[in-house]
Amino acid sequence: MDFAALEQQAQSYRAQMTAFLRDLIRLPGESTFEEPTARRIVQEMEQLGFDEARIDAMGNVIGSVGVGARLIAYDGHIDTVGVGKRENWDFDPFEGFETEAEIGGRGASDQLGGIVSAVYGARIMKDLGLLDDRYRVMVTGTVQEEDCDGLCWEYLIREEGIRPEFVVLTEPTDQGIYRGHRGRMEIRVEVGGLSCHGSAPERGDNAIYKMARILTEVEALNARLKDDAFLGKGTLAVSEIFFTSPSRCAVADSCAISIDRRLTDGETYLDALEEIRALPSVQKYGAEVSMYTYERPSYTGLVYPIDCYFPTWVIPATAGPVRAAVAAHRGLYGEPRVGKWTFSTNGVSIMGRNNIPCIGFGPGREAQAHAPNERTWKDELVRCAAVYAAIPTLYLEGETESSAGADVGAGAGADAGATNSAGTGADATSGTGATSGADATSGADATSATNKEQEGTHA
Numbered sequence: 001m002d003f004a005a006l007e008q009q010a011q012s013y014r015a016q017m018t019a020f021l022r023d024l025i026r027l028p029g030e031s032t033f034e035e036p037t038a039r040r041i042v043q044e045m046e047q048l049g050f051d052e053a054r055i056d057a058m059g060n061v062i063g064s065v066g067v068g069a070r071l072i073a074y075d076g077h078i079d080t081v082g083v084g085k086r087e088n089w090d091f092d093p094f095e096g097f098e099t100e101a102e103i104g105g106r107g108a109s110d111q112l113g114g115i116v117s118a119v120y121g122a123r124i125m126k127d128l129g130l131l132d133d134r135y136r137v138m139v140t141g142t143v144q145e146e147d148c149d150g151l152c153w154e155y156l157i158r159e160e161g162i163r164p165e166f167v168v169l170t171e172p173t174d175q176g177i178y179r180g181h182r183g184r185m186e187i188r189v190e191v192g193g194l195s196c197h198g199s200a201p202e203r204g205d206n207a208i209y210k211m212a213r214i215l216t217e218v219e220a221l222n223a224r225l226k227d228d229a230f231l232g233k234g235t236l237a238v239s240e241i242f243f244t245s246p247s248r249c250a251v252a253d254s255c256a257i258s259i260d261r262r263l264t265d266g267e268t269y270l271d272a273l274e275e276i277r278a279l280p281s282v283q284k285y286g287a288e289v290s291m292y293t294y295e296r297p298s299y300t301g302l303v304y305p306i307d308c309y310f311p312t313w314v315i316p317a318t319a320g321p322v323r324a325a326v327a328a329h330r331g332l333y334g335e336p337r338v339g340k341w342t343f344s345t346n347g348v349s350i351m352g353r354n355n356i357p358c359i360g361f362g363p364g365r366e367a368q369a370h371a372p373n374e375r376t377w378k379d380e381l382v383r384c385a386a387v388y389a390a391i392p393t394l395y396l397e398g399e400t401e402s403s404a405g406a407d408v409g410a411g412a413g414a415d416a417g418a419t420n421s422a423g424t425g426a427d428a429t430s431g432t433g434a435t436s437g438a439d440a441t442s443g444a445d446a447t448s449a450t451n452k453e454q455e456g457t458h459a
């Protein structure tokens, strides 16, 4: 493979990639509002001579180049989170800015830059004749990831019948090659009570006091959760609290909490629910423990309900796609760091639920995600496009060198299929106590910037 030619070709698109990313930043596209972004991406794909560029019924962009039977996909979610407090930004998050080295704006790192590099990576494969008649390359611009990571790929796999051999996730990786991350789920615990006049509390049964005891046990449970050498420790955090009470002068008759549970390798939603159901106070008060469901319509109006369970996934460092990405990076830019994400991605569906191998490599930095003054780096857009363009060829070469492929699929997500479990307390915003963020499903990546000590793990 002529790495110098590849690098040169990628460099030649630096200005076009910059202009494309700045256009995408100018189109606000929070989850379920991605239509203008999707249309702009289709337009770019058409201009660059993609063989296919369309939008599916959920609103995902599907583009492809090549004609082979085998399929390799590059995925970038095209929604962004909101801007948060506007006064924390030093510049307009949608107008953005650029310098010689940087591009700023909401979505620059998470992860509009990734879709830009993927689109141009596919174009470079075309330019340099890297497309082999054995395989076809698909670029997906997927919706609602920030709201419900992986939902888009449940749709692509089940309804569009798309099943690539592997998927390159283009979320920011600080220029490392990633091969997994912890899973997560959204749990609700609800306990009932009996209201009475607040002047005679002994007549009632206060749900808030019951929840106080449950909370103490939930907090202590965090320390006992499973640890894993590569992915780190499972964690839980109470993220919301709700109550109902007839008045400020009454005993509360219900109380509920939401728990953000991060799952490490080997932990499933069943374990996580059982651990909480087994807590002494949960048993004593007959509290109900359930999983939230997500059923917000996409921008096209499509509703595709799913449990808020996002399984852990990890693939071995020796898997074919990891080796191909490492070889591509080594040939172009030297030996890469191999690691994992702190946050969650569409890999929860692709690998976690459906056992299709994923690797991660994308422009931008994890710490920029969801932060004010978000930015990315032009050099990284170019590097990612070049590495993307090299991966399929090296993957197929690696396959002929060893009898490869068979080593993928170990690890996480074995029983991931069991979704649609029963009665989830759906309406998180009931409860008069719900003063804050209301939307229980927001912020997939929200708790990301934790776990600092585990960043930069070498495989």
Ligand SMILES: [Zn+2]
Pocket (backbone or CB within 6 Å): 077, 110, 111, 145, 171, 369, 445
């Ligand atoms: Zn993201």
